[in-house]
Amino acid sequence: MRVSVVGAGLGGLALAQGLRGAGIEAEVFERDPGIVARFQGYRLVLDPAGFQAVRACLPARWHPLLDEIVMDASAEQLVLDPQLNEIGRLGAGRTGIVVDRQVLRHLLLTGLTVHTDAALTGYDVSADGKVTARFARRGPAIADLLVGADGVASAVRGVLSPQTVPTDTGVRFVIGRTPLTDEFAGLSKAYGSKITGDGVSLLLGAMRFRTPPKQAAERLAPDVTLPDIGDYVRWAMILPPDGSTADPTAQDAVLSRMAGWHPELRALIEQADPDNTALLSIRVVKPGGRWPSGPVTLLGDAIHATSPTGGNGANTALRDADLLRRCLIASADGRQDLLGAVGAYERQMFEYGAEAVRSSLDRLPAFAPEAKPS
Ligand SMILES: Cc1cc2nc3c(=O)[nH]c(=O)nc-3n(C[C@H](O)[C@H](O)[C@H](O)COP(=O)(O)OP(=O)(O)OC[C@H]3O[C@@H](n4cnc5c(N)ncnc54)[C@H](O)[C@@H]3O)c2cc1C
Incomplete structure (x- = not known):
């Protein structure tokens, strides 16, 4: 069996690893010109099932490495004012396993055949059931199964289920990261909490690797190369619907809404890494009517894109990868x-x-009361 996977996000790569481990031929086709072509290095909280799913897709010899490049999450989930005083609670405390998306992607990429600069433009199914995928800047690829793991704007979904389209919630947010230094020690109670004031919400989360990823790989799995990054704080500001258009950079958009906020909070944004700061929109995809099962399918955000406020998109994409892997085996x-x-x-x-x-x-209004998620 030969499988073409479109999209080198977490879901597509986890599937390809799982198939490779079972001796099933899988090739990955990615639109970006390179694997680190744009900002994607935010932290993710995986629940135990999501973590188990990605673990199951990886060879057992890399499990010790995987365990070393994560951290346990336990957050109080407080609501704080801009001076860091507690003014409420967001909900029950959340536990889970925190991973850096880019580090996990590097692990998942190891040993795979990944073609970059390969944007899928369409596909054809022939009479013998084989699928020919067509790409913008490379020749076609023929497989027994084509899996669209190509995210919220999926080109595969555009052919397979054109009536299923993303909905823009109107909510936008700026996300960035700042190296975690002693200067930010006073912010620790804000990690996992929501800081709210002046019509915006700021969310902070720490990423503290048990061992820095590059060193962990050198020690535990020399066949894997992981990025040389240290601990950081991930921050995200949810903007009101008219937010940020007048501001020259995403970072300035955040700072302009933090006049008079606690100096450590402002310093956190000021010291952010500009290359890892981005303005993003929250779009969701609700799975619509089923298509007759055939040699083309979808996984992850391509068919069920969630709002990041749910903290479950990667978990669900990884669950798909593990389930599809088991079905194909x-x-x-x-x-x-x-x-x-x-x-x-x-x-x-x-x-x-x-x-x-x-x-x-359901969780979006707690962060963006004006959202229209219908
Ligand atoms: C800021 C933020 C925080 C989040 N936090 C969490 C969290 O804590 N927990 C959680 O579970 N989820 C979280 N999520 C959601 C999670 O990141 C996504 O749901 C998950 O990454 C989706 O994975 P995927 O593989 O389906 O798609 P993606 O990661 O979007 O990958 C799709 C890939 O397909 C490629 N592609 C697109 N079009 C084409 C084409 N035509 N041809 C070839 N390739 C193409 C893209 O370049 C991309 O590499 C968060 C999301 C954001 C934005």
Whole structure:
């Protein structure tokens, strides 16, 4: 069996690793010109099931490395004012496993065949059931199964399920990161909490690697090369609907809304790494009607993009990767035919994917009361 995976995000790479581990041929096609072509280095909180899913896709020999490049999350989830006084609680405390998305991507990429600068433009299914994927700047690729793991604006979904389109919630946010130095020791109670004032919310989260990723890889898995990055604070400011257009940079957009805020909070934004700061929109994709199962399917944000305020998009993409991996292994072993395996995956994925989007939207008003997520 040969599988073409479109999109080198967490979901697509986890699937490709899982298939490679089972001896199934998988190639990944990524639109970006390189793997670190744009800012993607934010931290993610995985729940135990999401972490287990990515672990299951990786070879066992890398599990010690995976365990060394994460941290345990336990956050009080307070609501604080701009002077860091507690004024409420966001909800029950959250626990989980914190990973850096870019570091995890590097681990997931190791040993895979990944073609960059390969933007999918369309595909055809031939009479014998094979799929030919077409790309903007490279020749076509033929496979038994094409998996669209190409994110919220999925080109694969555009052909397979054109009626399923993203909804813009109108909420925008600036995300960035700042090296975690002693100067920010006083902010620790704000990690995992929401700081609110002047019509905006600022969210902070620390990323403290158990061991710096590059050194951890050198010690535990010399066949893996991980980026040389240290601990940092990830911050995100949710902007009101008219936010930020007049500001020259995303960083200035945040600072202009923090006049009189606690000096450590302002210093955190001032010292942010400009290359790792970005203005993003919150768009969701609700899984619509099912298509007849065939040799093309979708996973992750391509079919169920959640609001980041739900903290469940990566968890769900990784769950998809693990589930599809297991279904395809059953097919490769002769326990089920390919279309039966794809159908079994899609039946489950549609159900929990729709629930993931719903629950993420339920949590959006706590961060952006003016959001229109319908
Ligand atoms: C700031 C922020 C914080 C978040 N925090 C959390 C969290 O704490 N917990 C959590 O579970 N989730 C979180 N999420 C959500 C999570 O990041 C996403 O749900 C997850 O990364 C989706 O993975 P994916 O593989 O489906 O898609 P993506 O990671 O979007 O990957 C899609 C890939 O496809 C490529 N691509 C696109 N079009 C094409 C094309 N035509 N041809 C080829 N390649 C293409 C893209 O370049 C990209 O590399 C957060 C998201 C954001 C933005």
